[in-house]
Amino acid sequence: MVSETVILEGHIIDSLTLSRVLDTVLVLDGAYEVASFFMGRTKGEPSRAEIVVTAPDGPTLERILHDIGQLGAVRSAPTPVRLEPAPADGVFPEGFYSTTNLDTDIYAYGRWIPVRYIEMDCGIVVHDEPDGPTAWCVPIGSIVRGDRVVVGDTGVRVKPLPRIEPSSAFHFMGSGVSSERRKEIVVAAVARAMRETRESGKRILLVGGPAIIHTGAGQYLEALIRAGWVDVLFAGNALATHDIEHALYGTSLGVDMRTGLAAAHGHEHHLRAINAIRRAGGMAEAVRQGVLKSGVMHACVQRGIKVVLAGSIRDDGPLPEVITDTVAAQQAMREAVRDVGIAIMVATTLHSVATGNLLPATVTTICVDNAADTVIKLMDRGTHQAFGLVTDCEFFLKELAAQMGL
Structure with missing residues (x-):
């Protein structure tokens, strides 16, 4: 058995994000233990759960971590993203991270870096700028040979959609x-x-x-x-x-x-x-x-x-x-x-x-x-x-x- 501890933060109860994460772990043949939990006490205060995810083997664990990562669960000890050069114009390296349309950060150079212009079904390219590294969402057709592309989902953090606030114009719509x-x-x-x-x-x-x-x-x-x-x-x-x-x-x-x-x-x-x-x-x-x-x-x-x-x-x-x-x-x-x-x-x-x-x-x-x-x-x-x-x-x-x- 192998395990990994993940952190889930935000409005994870009323948005049902916590339930979806735990259900996903079980569906993918894993198990979980909620090591610690803090419930936000006000409308604006986020909740936080520390969850130990266990799986029978490494590949199963990685699959679980990938899927719950799309729901916002992040490894407790962030590991820097892995970058590999694009082998040719218009070609991602094998195993590239495929984006969602959710706000996304990557962990590199000791800090979380927001990915600019996020959209679904693209890759993430990291550039070194005078003011520090930047991360960009790039479609496959715009990739240039040598671009440093994020591979795998280690060091990637997505932010699930927030709940619809009661003050929202569309709060009354119970379904989409x-x-x-x-x-x-x-x-x-x-x-x-x-x-x-x-x-x-x-x-x-x-x-x-x-x-x-x-x-x-x-x-x-x-x-x-x-x-x-x-x-x-x-x-x-x-x-x-x-x-x-x-x-x-x-x-x-x-x-x-x-x-x-x-x-x-x-x-x-x-x-x-x-x-x-x-x-x-x-x-x-x-x-x-x-x-x-x-x-x-x-x-x-x-x-x-x-x-x-x-x-x-x-x-x-x-x-x-x-x-x-x-x-x-x-x-x-x-x-x-x-x-x-x-x-x-x-x-x-x-x-x-x-x-x-x-x-x-x-x-x-x-x-x-x-x-x-x-x-x-x-x-x-x-x-x-x-x-x-x-x-x-x-x-x-x-x-x-x-x-x-x-």
Whole structure:
């Protein structure tokens, strides 16, 4: 038998973290003994448990320590991380540590060092700087030969998501997906969270799909942008194209937005809209020349909103601003989510999951879709901090605009 002592600190009781750690030990054929325990006496005071974990052999113990480490359990005597050089550009060394989206520290040079720009499914690279060593979360495609990469999980500490405080806008949501609550209450919570994000100096990200335009909800998103309630917009070619189609022809997917009937030759309108923007030299030039006079993209240009349009294999055109290289699009999104405090994802599975992969777990994340599967898929892929609202995007954006006084 082999054993190791670990420390678990924080709000480990009401968040059920302690129970999850102990259950994990047992499921993986280990045993435990709680050597000492201190319970926080106030809402802000953390609890602390010292747990001796025992396993039948070394490999089993290491597996247990790895899994409970993802829940925040740290070896009582921290051991420095092991660093190995990347063998080639775009290649991690064997056994590299794969990150989660939880805040993470590494133990090196006698102290804990926070990992910058954490996101899931990346590696950790350590750099020597004049002011001391720094640790960075780096995707595999950005690795350079010789980069010093963390290998194994020794000396790695993750911080589990904190409990939802009673004062939180979303405390009333007992589960991550809401389909049977009064939806106005959920939207009011989103509006409150947006105001709190703005007050904290963080930015507001909206991730949108083309259904926003098809359902007539574009006018409400446009109003939110013009009022300054959106700082970053992620979308694909479709949302931008059909928004411009509506601005130029009054249709979306060839359907007249006033009557709901197919317009004559309406199936051509989206391509003609793309052509008009390409002829003008891009959306900003189309606005300057008076070609594009309204809509979501017009508002983004006028307000100077950061827009990332990520393309796909099915796109017509696309618009000049669409990034057709998926790796480049992902990097542009990665850079744009820094300093984002809340992400609101509306009617898009593909871009919601892509964005969720890039977000730290500390970013408040709202996913709105008329299919619960979209919200569940986002959470199943690791964005556990997400709150889901199952409803129509037109209702959501109309109600949100009203909640923001627009």
